[in-house]
Amino acid sequence: MREMTQRSDDTSSADGAQQPFPVLVERAVGTFGRPLGWMWDRGFRFLFVLDAVALFGSMVLINLVRFGWTWPTYPRSHYWIGFGIATLIHLGVNYFAGLYEREPRLGYRPWLPRIAVAMAIGVAFDGLAAVLTDRYLMPRFNLFILFVVASLWLSANRTVSRHFANRRRGPSRVLLVGHGEAVALAERHFASEADAEVVGRVEQATELFDVVNTTGATDVLLLDLSAFAAAFPEPLTALDREGVGVHQRVSARETLLGLQSVREIAGMPFTRMRTHAMAAHQLRLKRLFDVFVVVLLSPLALLALGGLALWVRIRAGSPVLYRQTRVGWRGRRFEVVKFRTMVHDAEAAGPQLAGREDGRVVRGLGWMRSTRMDELPQLWNVLKGEMSLVGPRPERPEMIAEFENDVAGYARRHELPPGITGFAQINGRYETDPAYKLGYDLQYIVNWSVILDVQILLRTILVVVTRRV
Incomplete structure (x- = not known):
């Protein structure tokens, strides 16, 4: 039986700490462990092969139905190569669309809408690839038919894969957390469920570790918000690390929070909970976006960096750059690079948070801080992979130790690379309380998309x- 251990080294909480945002979130749990470790799981390999067969097979079948055995214009070998290229394109799009992430055993989302979006993007890339490579992949009308046929086939693949996985693993083992009537109501709903069984009941989330170990529960259902308050940030983090699904029941009152992803479990509405970790495919897509933008803007950035460096040299002398240890992704320390805008020995009395009217700022360089141009050298940190263009701002270790003591769940902001700008920076001020900045950062993590990064970059401009700081 799985043995769980509670970890508290990366999170701290304070009695009565208030969360500035509702922390009910909507995306599936991100897995811990080695990057892309799930790709070596036999379930992934099975699904990947099924998808490759479905995509390539769809293209062949469409041509056979339309043209029979005599295909127009090109020799058949030309088509095989084109179909192979298109298959690889679609598999790549599927990966970045999250179609190979593990889905929760309870309350999983329908696949077809997500697959249809991925197929539409893939078909667009098929057309683009045909233009860029001057290679005829397939007739244009076939692309439309491929969109329909492959969408249905890929959805069927996931239904088949899930069926065999559930047969191998058996029914979901559910642990109910709540009081009195809420637990009794949930038990009545589960009485007719063939794919799930209730294996335990507890009133307090603090009891979860022992009960999950004893019962081997695969899913935990929190039946009221008081149970959730006791589960964040621990034991939610440890449950997520062990692959145990955690779901929060949504009552009529919680619908006022505007949740967009409510899932049905045994006829009851729940929302999937997770720690604030991005999936592997999201991290890789985010990294690809960062490198693309930095390379695209590098000529303009180099000119700006040269001019700013000269101005700092004139006003403040040497050194022009300032290095400082910050805490980044997963708690790793690194040296952030900035233009030096403060006097020498600005922190002789110890680390201090910068303020709106900071007397340590060199005369003539205050505008660089108010416009955040002093952060531009951190593009080097982005290229090195230590930072991202957008993300929670990295803080110094001394400040983090203080914030973690005061703000529950503060370490959750380290679940993705820190950024030059962030959601908290475009919405807050220097004096904004760390608890509220944390709320902005966590909202950014759970709602991340490339489009959101673009919006934040534009709002940063x-x-x-x-000069709103």
């Missing part, structure tokens, strides 16, 4: 122009 507005902040720079208006």
Whole structure:
């Protein structure tokens, strides 16, 4: 039986600490462990092969139905190569669309809408690849038919894969957390469920570790918000690390929070909970976006860096750059690079948070801080992979130790690379309380998308122009 251990080294909480945002979140749990470790799971390999067969097979079948055995214009070998290229394109799009992430055993989302979006993007890339490589992949009308046929086939693949996985693992083992009537109501709902069984009941989330170990529960259902309050940030983090699904029941009151992803479990509405970790495919897509933007803007950035460096040299002398140890992704320390805008020995009395009217700032360089141009050298940190363009701002170790004592769940902001700008920076101020900055950062993590990064970068330009800090 699985043995769970509670970890508290990466999170701290304070009595009565208030969370500035509702922490009910909507995406599936991110897995811990080695990057892409799930790719070596036999379930993934099985699904990947099924998808490759479905995509390539769809293209062949469409051509056979339309043209019979005599295909127009090109020799058949030309088509095989084109179909192979298109198959690889779609498999790549599927990966970045999260179609190979593990789904929760309870309350999983329908596959078809997500697959249809991925197929539409893949078909667009098929057309783009045909133009860029001057290679005829397939007739254009076939692309439309491929969208329909492959969407249905890939959905069927996941239904088959899930069926065999559930047969191998047996029914879900459910642990109920709540009081009185809420537990009794849930038990009545589960009485007719063939794919799930209730294996335990507890009233307090603090009892979860022992009960999950004893019962081998695969899913935990929190039946009221008081249970959730006791589960965040621990034991939710440890349960997530062990692959145990955690679901929060949504009552009529919680619908006012505007949750968009409510899932049905045994006829009851729940939302999937997770620690604030991004999936592997999201991290890789985010990294790809960062490198693309930095390389694209590098000529303009180099000119700006040269001019700013000269101005700092004139106003403040040497050194022009300032290095400082910060805490980044997963608690790793690194040296952040900035233009030096403060006097020498600005922190002789110890680490201090910068303020709006900070007397340590060199005369003539305050505008660089108010426009955040002093952060531009951190593009080097982005290229090195230590930072991202957008993400929670990295803090110094001394400050983090203080914040973790005061703000429950503060370490959750280290679940993705820190950024030059962030959601908290475009919404807050220097004096914004760390608890509220944490709320912005966690909202960013659970709602991340490339489009959101673009929006934050554009809004950062507005902040720079208006000098709103």
